[in-house]
Amino acid sequence: KQEVTQIPAALSVPEGENLVLNCSFTDSAIYNLQWFRQDPGKGLTSLLLIQSSQREQTSGRLNASLDKSSGRSTLYIAASQPGDSATYLCAVYQTGANNLFFGTGTRLTVIP
Amino acid sequence: SAVISQKPSRDICQRGTSLTIQCQVDSQVTMMFWYRQQPGQSLTLIATANQGSEATYESGFVIDKFPISRPNLTFSTLTVSNMSPEDSSIYLCSASDRGGIYEQYFGPGTRLTVT
Numbered sequence: 001k002q003e004v005t006q007i008p009a010a011l012s013v014p015e016g017e018n019l020v021l022n023c024s025f026t027d028s029a030i031y032n033l034q035w036f037r038q039d040p041g042k043g044l045t046s047l048l049l050i051q052s053s054q055r056e057q058t059s060g061r062l063n064a065s066l067d068k069s070s071g072r073s074t075l076y077i078a079a080s081q082p083g084d085s086a087t088y089l090c091a092v093y094q095t096g097a098n099n100l101f102f103g104t105g106t107r108l109t110v111i112p
Numbered sequence: 113s114a115v116i117s118q119k120p121s122r123d124i125c126q127r128g129t130s131l132t133i134q135c136q137v138d139s140q141v142t143m144m145f146w147y148r149q150q151p152g153q154s155l156t157l158i159a160t161a162n163q164g165s166e167a168t169y170e171s172g173f174v175i176d177k178f179p180i181s182r183p184n185l186t187f188s189t190l191t192v193s194n195m196s197p198e199d200s201s202i203y204l205c206s207a208s209d210r211g212g213i214y215e216q217y218f219g220p221g222t223r224l225t226v227t
Contacts, residue, residue, distance in 0.1 A: 031214060043204055044155075044218040046113070089154065093214050099145060099170075100216055102154045 002027045002094050004103035012109040013080055021075040021106045023090035028068050031093040034100070035064050035075050038087045047088075048075070080110045114139055114207050116219035124225045125195055132191045133222045135205030140185035142209040145216070146178070149202040158203075161188040195226045 003026045013019050023033070032051050036044040048057045048064040050073070056065040063076040073090055087107045091100040115138040125131050135144065144161040159167040159180055167180035182188040192199055205219040 034216065036218070041202070041221075041223060043118075043220040044206075046215065046217060049215045091155075091216075093216075098143075098160065099157050100155075102156075104154050 002030075002092060002097070002101040004090060004092055004101050006088075006090060006103040006106050008106060009104065010107040010109075012111060014111050015080060015082060017080050017110075018076070018078050019080055019108070021077070021088050021090075021108070023073040023075070023103050025071045025073075025092050025101070025103075027094065028071050029095045030068065031095050033064075033066055033073050033090060033092050035062075035073075036089045036091065038089060038105070040087075044089065077108075080108075082110045082112045084108060085110050113215075114141060114209070114217045116205055116207055116217055118205055118219040118222050120222060121220065122223040122225075124227060126227060127196055129195055130191055130193045131195065131224060132189050133203055133205070135188045135190070135219055137186045137207045140209070141207040142185075143207065144182060144188045145206045145208070146180060146188070146190045147204040147206065147218075149204060149221075151201070155204065158190070161190075192224065195224075197226045200224055200226045 007022045034049045035047040050057050050066040061078040066073045087105045089105045091102045117136045119134045146158040147155040149155050158173045159169040161182040163182045179191045202221045204221045206216045208216045
């Protein structure tokens with residue numbers, strides 16, 4: 001069964017720093033990988049989707065990379081801001097499974 | 113992208129009662145899903161809501177406890193039946209339909225507390 005792990009579980013950085021969140025998955029037979037943001041008690045906001053044939057995607061200050069063969073993805077956040085404080089979740093769409101497998105999340109706090 | 117709304121946004125219910133959560137998508141979608149997020153945990157898929165047929169449940173979830181309806185391509189409901197405090201969670205609806213890209217969009221969630 002697909003297992004998705006995110007490291008670190010929590011991260012606290014001062015405003016303005018660049019940071020990297022990590023995601024690893026055990027089964028490389030994936031269709032795509034998505035990064036989400038979740039604010040406390042709220043739903044999920046889709047940030048970036050990377051198809052299995054792609055290496056990276058960018059949106060504003062966010063850049064996500066995918067190395068399918070090694071089962072890894074990273075989310076790079078440039079020039080972090082207090083408004084970036086949230087939990088970040090990665091999820092993989094497993095080939096043939098018809099649903100997303102979610103990681104455990106990284107809780108990010110950006111200190112003003 | 114699809115915009116998804118859920119009702120209610122939150123509720124406090126008594127043990128033994130049932131609650132029905134509604135999910136509305138602003139466009140027709142092929143696939144709709146229901147997830148549960150227990151306090152401090154990540155998301156767990158409850159079931160895939162199939163239009164015009166019975167939902168497909170994941171291991172550990174049964175129709176008697178979580179009956180699901182999907183009467184058309186934009187609407188679904190999830191009922192949490194005979195509730196206990198262990199059912200206190202956020203319940204999230206999601207939808208996916210991008211011609212094979214399968215990007216998933218999520219509703220704002222329903223925060224359920226069972227006393």
